[in-house]
Amino acid sequence: MKIAVCIKRVPDTETRVKIAADGASLDESGVKFIMSPYDEYAVEEALQRRDKAGGGEVVAVALGPDAAQETLRAALAMGADRGVLLKAERIPADALAVAKALAAELKDGGYDLVLFGKMAVDDYHHAVGPMVAELLGLPCVTAVSKLELEGGKGVAEREIEGGVEVVEFALPAVLTAEKGLNTPRYPALKGIMAAKKKPLEVKPPALGEVRVVAAALALPPERKAGRILGEGPDVVPELVRLLRTEAKVL
Amino acid sequence: MAPRFEGVDFYDTGSLLSEEERAVQATVRQWVDERLEPVINRHYLEGKFPLELVPEMARLGFFGANLPEQYGCAGLNNVAYGLIMQELERGDSGVRSFASVQGALVMYPIHAFGSEEQRQRWLPKMAAGEVIGCFGLTEPDYGSNPGGMITTARRSGGGWVLNGAKMWITNGSTARVAIIWAKTGALDDPSGIRGFIVPTDTPGFSARDQQGKLSLRASDTSELVLQDVHVGDDALLPHSAGLKSPLSCLTQARYGIAWGAVGAAMGCYDEALRYAKQRVMFRKPIAGFQLQQQRLADMLTEITKAQLLVLQLGRLKDQGKATPQRVSLAKRNNVNAACDIAREARRLLGANGILVEYTAMRHLANLESVYTYEGTHDMHTLILGEEITGISAFE
Numbered sequence: 001m002k003i004a005v006c007i008k009r010v011p012d013t014e015t016r017v018k019i020a021a022d023g024a025s026l027d028e029s030g031v032k033f034i035m036s037p038y039d040e041y042a043v044e045e046a047l048q049r050r051d052k053a054g055g056g057e058v059v060a061v062a063l064g065p066d067a068a069q070e071t072l073r074a075a076l077a078m079g080a081d082r083g084v085l086l087k088a089e090r091i092p093a094d095a096l097a098v099a100k101a102l103a104a105e106l107k108d109g110g111y112d113l114v115l116f117g118k119m120a121v122d123d124y125h126h127a128v129g130p131m132v133a134e135l136l137g138l139p140c141v142t143a144v145s146k147l148e149l150e151g152g153k154g155v156a157e158r159e160i161e162g163g164v165e166v167v168e169f170a171l172p173a174v175l176t177a178e179k180g181l182n183t184p185r186y187p188a189l190k191g192i193m194a195a196k197k198k199p200l201e202v203k204p205p206a207l208g209e210v211r212v213v214a215a216a217l218a219l220p221p222e223r224k225a226g227r228i229l230g231e232g233p234d235v236v237p238e239l240v241r242l243l244r245t246e247a248k249v250l
Numbered sequence: 251m252a253p254r255f256e257g258v259d260f261y262d263t264g265s266l267l268s269e270e271e272r273a274v275q276a277t278v279r280q281w282v283d284e285r286l287e288p289v290i291n292r293h294y295l296e297g298k299f300p301l302e303l304v305p306e307m308a309r310l311g312f313f314g315a316n317l318p319e320q321y322g323c324a325g326l327n328n329v330a331y332g333l334i335m336q337e338l339e340r341g342d343s344g345v346r347s348f349a350s351v352q353g354a355l356v357m358y359p360i361h362a363f364g365s366e367e368q369r370q371r372w373l374p375k376m377a378a379g380e381v382i383g384c385f386g387l388t389e390p391d392y393g394s395n396p397g398g399m400i401t402t403a404r405r406s407g408g409g410w411v412l413n414g415a416k417m418w419i420t421n422g423s424t425a426r427v428a429i430i431w432a433k434t435g436a437l438d439d440p441s442g443i444r445g446f447i448v449p450t451d452t453p454g455f456s457a458r459d460q461q462g463k464l465s466l467r468a469s470d471t472s473e474l475v476l477q478d479v480h481v482g483d484d485a486l487l488p489h490s491a492g493l494k495s496p497l498s499c500l501t502q503a504r505y506g507i508a509w510g511a512v513g514a515a516m517g518c519y520d521e522a523l524r525y526a527k528q529r530v531m532f533r534k535p536i537a538g539f540q541l542q543q544q545r546l547a548d549m550l551t552e553i554t555k556a557q558l559l560v561l562q563l564g565r566l567k568d569q570g571k572a573t574p575q576r577v578s579l580a581k582r583n584n585v586n587a588a589c590d591i592a593r594e595a596r597r598l599l600g601a602n603g604i605l606v607e608y609t610a611m612r613h614l615a616n617l618e619s620v621y622t623y624e625g626t627h628d629m630h631t632l633i634l635g636e637e638i639t640g641i642s643a644f645e
């Protein structure tokens with residue numbers, strides 16, 4: 001089984017980000033970067049599918065700066081067979097431009113399955129996976145939380161408002177991974193060493209026209225300090241009143 | 251669940267690490283947060299090593315990680331190995347001790363002093379966690395002075411017969427194999443000390459856990475008795491020769507301990523800092539008081555120094571230049587600093603600091619063992635004293 005998994009290098013969700021001088025990008029100094037966590041589910045799924053099929057290849061593909069080689073090597077350390085970096089100094093804010101570059105790379109790869117995370121945790125687009133599916137003319141299932149594959153067909157579960165949707169599709173297909181699809185493995189130390197020796201190809205991306213640009217970035221307003229109303233049952237009515245009128249959560 | 255550990259790295263020592271070294275650190279750090287932290291308190295209170303973690307530790311490659319890949323090991327450099335020890339000991343000194351014993355005190359001597367056949371037979375299984383080992387050097391009457399040991403190995407037919415007792419042996423009761431150091435010649439001749447690979451199910455071999463430990467509780471520590479234990483000639487580590495052989499194992503383990511102690515200190519500092527910011531007394535966070543700031547400043551300073559020390563020591567080790575004396579300096583300094591940091595962290599936490607829910611007191615108690623084993627702090631002082639002056643204070 002031949003599987004491509006598209007992964008993105010994003011700032012660690014727990015780092016405090018600063019906005020760069022241009023007001024429209026992040027100041028990357030001192031920021032720790034990780035593989036977008038939803039992509040980890042995609043990588044894990046790809047590895048499990050390959051191993052279950054008794055062979056094949058898992059190719060990790062990333063579009064991003066040179067430093068995204070580290071992200072690709074993390075996928076190789078987990079067990080992917082090779083990596084492809086579509087090297088772009090900046091990842092465009094236009095999801096379609098990114099999708100076109102990835103689709104161009106994947107088009108002739110003969111993949112049975114193309115996996116993505118359901119979204120990147122930095123830009124929240126939820127878009128690149130479905131766009132790539134569209135560009136490749138393949139069926140797409142987003143936010144997959146459970147997957148069965150059998151003889152060229154797949155059955156996926158998606159968690160939807162108030163329930164679960166079960167969808168069937170034919171392979172090849174593009175899927176995006178939801179949290180809980182699996183438990184991503186830790187990259188074993190041997191895997192980390194082996195990753196150095198696995199092929200990692202770096203090439204220019206065939207980016208689509210960039211029609212959307214990030215004009216400005218702003219941090220959310222500082223959260224206001226909490227307030228202590230007092231202690232004991234006497235303050236409960238006031239607390240309830242404020243939760244209704246001020247916090248508007250009741 | 252405890253917040254994810256973000257590291258303590260005031261001097262950006264992360265920038266001195268290679269990508270692989272950082273990746274190794276990230277894996278072990280995450281494993282400690284997710285797998286060890288949730289279970290360690292229970293094991294500590296019950297006084298048991300978390301044996302159920304061994305298969306995963308093995309799968310991830312924590313055992314003998316700086317030994318060659320051909321024996322099923324990860325083949326890491328010594329800095330990456332040190333980072334494993336650091337992160338493990340941030341979790342618990344007992345768990346780091348387990349890995350130290352398995353890797354540095356059992357796998358290392360089999361690799362360094364064993365025949366090719368012995369390496370093939372034992373190392374892959376030990377890397378895979380299928381065989382747990384222990385290291386028997388200390389005896390009831392010979393601690394800081396192991397050269398005085400009275401355990402003997404005598405020729406018998408085509409093999410050897412071992413007699414004696416060992417004490418304070420980490421993993422002693424769980425081990426399937428023990429490296430036993432014994433005298434093959436006269437009792438007053440430490441040059442006759444040789445190492446033996448002794449399967450623990452050999453008749454005459456028995457292990458009993460030592461009870462009543464108030465330190466390193468999540469680690470099994472046992473007394474070993476060897477009564478007419480017959481082993482074949484293939485049990486002898488052919489290249490072991492004299493006291494310097496077990497001492498060279500200790501140098502390996504001490505190296506890991508020097509790193510490990512920094513991990514425990516980092517954990518204590520991280521906890522103390524969080525607590526100081528959030529604990530309000532006299533209408534402000536205690537972090538706002540000069541006395542607590544001094545505590546934190548001292549901790550961070552000592553951690554930063556210790557980190558730079560082990561990193562350079564690791565680079566030297568990779569170049570074959572980490573002399574035993576250099577390792578002694580790092581073990582002595584870093585463990586001592588970690589003891590101080592754990593104690594100050596515990597005090598900063600007030601009454602909460604005595605609870606098992608916080609890590610400081612567990613680390614504090616653990617580090618007292620670490621201070622004593624692998625050469626007491628005092629012995630490292632004397633080793634350095636001899637190195638500096640050329641005069642031994644103990645021989």
Ligand SMILES: Cc1cc2nc3c(=O)[nH]c(=O)nc-3n(C[C@H](O)[C@H](O)[C@H](O)COP(=O)(O)OP(=O)(O)OC[C@H]3O[C@@H](n4cnc5c(N)ncnc54)[C@H](O)[C@@H]3O)c2cc1C
Pocket residue numbers: 351385386387388392393394395417418419420421466471619622623624625626627628629632643644
């Ligand atoms: C939890 C734990 C696990 C251990 N695991 C192992 C293991 O796996 N394998 C193993 O072989 N051993 C192990 N040990 C044993 C450990 O290495 C010894 O305890 C250590 O070497 C000290 O020996 P001792 O306890 O007999 O102390 P002693 O040697 O009796 O020392 C007592 C005190 O005297 C001081 N002292 C000794 N000689 C001198 C001197 N010349 N000058 C000044 N002061 C001196 C010491 O510093 C110490 O303060 C373990 C110990 C502990 C606590």
